[in-house]
Amino acid sequence: MINVRSREFAVPFLQRLIQVDTCNPPGNEHKLSVLLQDVLRETGIASSIKSVEQGRSNLEAVITGPGSRKLMFCGHLDTVSPWTTAAGRYPPHGAVIEGNRMYGRGTSDMKSGLAAMLLAAASLHQDGIRLAGDLIFLATAGEEVDSCGARLYADQSSLAVLDGIVIGEPTGSRVAVGHKGALWLRISLFGRSAHGSMPQLGLNAVEGMMEVISLLHRHALEWQEHDPVLGSSSLSVNKITGGVQTNVVPDHCTIDVDIRTVPPLQHGPLRREIEARLQEIQQLHPDYRYQVEQLLDRGVVYTDPAQRLITTALEIAARQGGAGDAILQVQGVPYYTDGSVLHDNGRLPVLIYGPGDHRLAHQPDEWVDIDDYLASIDFYRELAIRFLGTAEE
Structure with missing residues (x-):
């Protein structure tokens, strides 16, 4: 051979x-x-x-x-x-x-x-x-x-x-x-649909998700860590879905979040922090409902x-x-x-x-x-x- x-x-x-x-x-x-x-x-x-x-x-x-x-x-x-x-x-x-x-x-x-x-x-x-x-x-x-x-x-x-x-x-x-470690989260926001000509009667989940994304990026800056060999932690919102059509206020929006971690960050406490921040938003907007699903957890x-x-x-x-x-x-x-x-x-x-x-x-x-x-x-x-x-x- x-x-x-x-x-x-x-x-x-x-x-x-x-x-x-x-x-x-x-x-x-x-x-x-x-x-x-x-x-x-x-x-x-x-x-x-x-x-x-x-x-x-x-x-x-x-x-x-x-x-x-x-x-x-x-x-x-x-x-x-x-x-x-x-x-x-x-x-x-x-x-x-x-x-x-x-x-x-x-x-x-x-x-x-x-x-x-x-x-x-x-x-x-x-x-x-x-x-x-x-x-x-x-x-x-x-x-x-x-x-x-x-x-x-x-x-x-x-x-x-x-x-x-x-x-x-x-x-x-x-x-x-x-x-780096990888933590993937799917965050869903539930609102209330309405006719697009009467948005005040609904609760726009897509617009509400904009506030969630802003919160995630602010939070990422707070917990960012750097390792001399592995590099820096990061957060990126890489997928978003929501809405039915142009004239319907969307009652549901979902984002997929890719978080990369380096020591000393730990995934369990980090996820709990994110969920606590979402609860703070919900207290300000009680009609919204949030759901967090873990898609991947790699240490x-x-x-x-x-x-x-x-x-x-x-x-x-x-x-x-x-x-x-x-x-x-x-x-x-x-x-x-x-x-x-x-x-x-x-x-x-x-x-x-x-x-x-x-x-x-x-x-x-x-x-x-x-x-x-x-x-x-x-x-x-x-x-x-x-x-x-x-x-x-």
Whole structure:
């Protein structure tokens, strides 16, 4: 079989992954699980597929070693929705190569990282390198929405046996030690409808929601925190729905709020503060009724840079990128990952490292640098060897 780390194998392999539509919703990740299982089988590695729901699944492969140490390589199978023809130049699932870039949905977020981790594991097996501990490759469904695959794995497996997790999200091939927490809230405001020509007889929920949005932004400034690695907390109102038609006073309006947190902010107290502020508004406008629904709750992920997993990653990055390069500085990433579900309540060290620029994620004409993708295969391979050791040692 051709060397799985070679450009001749690795680039067409990534193209195959991009060409499989796993946009979430609905996901349809099972198609990609089957493709990955076929490739693993060709390299002599057994794997198992676990159904998450109809048409959706996780894939897990374990390369066992005689020792007790266990390292997980984790990536997600799904992507966000494709861009429209008008928005982009390249087809979302075309995997078009131009220059040294591959274009397509998931090239950065994060099928390139997923492919690189699989090929790193396969190359170790192909070359007869026996690791001293277990290397676990986990491909999950649903990370882009609710981490349904990671949550299923956490419910059915023992995270306590792991010694570290590597998440292959895009970091520009730099070592990231964590990410912000994410709290998504849906706030609904209920008023009273009336004819548009007689607005005084109604209670306009859309206009009332303007006051709620203003309150949220004022409150965000009060509790804003900054972490030197993870960055600053933030609040953004990213979706609003309300109203029936132009001549009807709306009796209902809903907003979806995306809150990103850094220490020392905690989601429970923060949500209670927001609900208390809404109660204050309701006391001023007793005819309104509010409802707060939690859509997502992902905690902060942070790993001490002195942890062995991180120091090992920095040493490998130094050799790949040059001693004076900014690549040697640890960083945080602004997005959340499956690490927030799998880090065993903060016990496990989590390394976030992958090819691709996170700023390209969810954007039209998403792309990855092919050389960076190929270099990441070698990075993951070396990380597994150095963290787990080899059986001959």
